[in-house]
Amino acid sequence: MWKYIILVILQASSLAGGQAMFKLFLNRMGKFQWSWTYAKQVTLNHGWILLIMMGFFSVSFLLWAYVLKKMEFSQAYPLSSLSFIFGMFLAFFMFQESIPFTRWIGVILIVVGCVLISMK
Secondary structure, three states: OHHHHHHHHHHHHHHHHHHHHHHHHHHHOOOOOOOHHHHHHHHHHHHHHHHHHHHHHHHHHHHHHHHHHHOOHHHHHHHOOHHHHHHHHHHHHHHOOOOOHHHHHHHHHHHHHHHHHHOO
């Protein structure tokens, strides 16, 4: 059982990493335009971020497929909420966002919920 919980933690952290890279990409791309020229320019200038993002999302997808195959859905799916916690820490450390006290309370509630869901 703990093996799958560790895999869910890795999956959730990969998903949050992919989302953080997507945010980084969006922050660097400037004003959005609907044109092929703009898309090509942005991809050439910031393509490395997209590659890292796709790597994170690929790892997340593969781990999630394995976890869903091995765990009960009613247990695995709520554990995926751990990605919110990883995302919040990335927002704090990577983007220097201010995290209000109420969100820290939310993190505690998510952790408590995940512990309860992990118990059989």
